[in-house]
Amino acid sequence: MTPAFDSFHPAVEFLFFAGAIGTGMFLSHPLYIGLNLLASAVFFLRIKGKKGLRTVGGLLLLWLFLTAFNGLFVQSGDTVLFHWWRGKRIVTQEALCYGATVGAMFVSVLLWFSCYNVLMTGDKFIALFGKLIPSLSLLLCMILRLVPSFEKKLTTVTGVRRCIGKAPGDGTKNEKLRHAADILSVLTSWALEGSVVTADSMKARGYGTGERTNFNIYRRDGRDRLCTAVLLGSLALLLSAAVLGGTKAVFYPRMEIAEQTLRTIPGALGYSIFLFTPSLLQL
Secondary structure, three states, X not given: OOOHHHHOOHHHHHHHHHHHHHHHHHOOOHHHHHHHHHHHHHHHHHHHHHHHHHHHHHHHHHHHHHHHHHXXXXXXXXXXXXXXXXXXXXXXXXXXXXXXXXXXXXXXXXXHHHHHHHHOOHHHHHHHHOOXXXXXXXXXXXXXXXXXXXXXXXXXXXXXXXXXXXXXXXXOHHHHHHHHHHHHHHHHHHHHHHHHHHHHHHHHOOOOOOOOOOOOOXXXXXXXXXXXXXXXXXHHHHHHHHHOOOOOEEOOOOOEEOOOOOOOHHHHHHHHHHHHHHHHHHO
């Protein structure tokens, strides 16, 4: 499904993803991390539809694993819940809560990057940063393009080799390893050959011999300005809550989670508006 947010100017989309990913990485308050995780899952499912349920389910299992791993193996914290491993190790409330927070942070950032990869295509990135950082923007565009191309080539090579009984899952253990190594060799050769062809093509077209021009088909309109104002206003509310201490959270040695008061509640509301704006536009 093509999201409605895709029709906005690339600067608006980049502002949103930079804010969502940045705040998701640096905020540690469980309320804000939970909002970020919920919003990322909702928007990801709006884009992928039913096909995204398996991905979301797998990431939720990863979140549970990170929570349990931190709770079982990190011995910090004052509130002991129970002992395990013949009573030699403890599980603390602080370790479990910190693991759940970090796991939710990790999963939400992965989901936002997946959405970013769908919406922020290479031409949008070039149009946005082509004048400011032409070489770096071209390099990043080529790197991001390599990943889906590599996956497509892997599917093609694996399918062809499966027809002759030489897929990675065919044969004995040694044959499976040899088949996998052959596929890796083919992909490496294809990538190196493609890089040489690309370099020769760019040289033949005169890349780097003169001043670069910038082609941009995207134009800002009233919708883009309104959406930008809403996003910036929402981030301003979040910033005000952070200044007042409404986003503070400390887990070790004892949990100290900032309560939401009349002064900091607008920050949580603003953050909700910011994160759910793309999903609301889809409706």
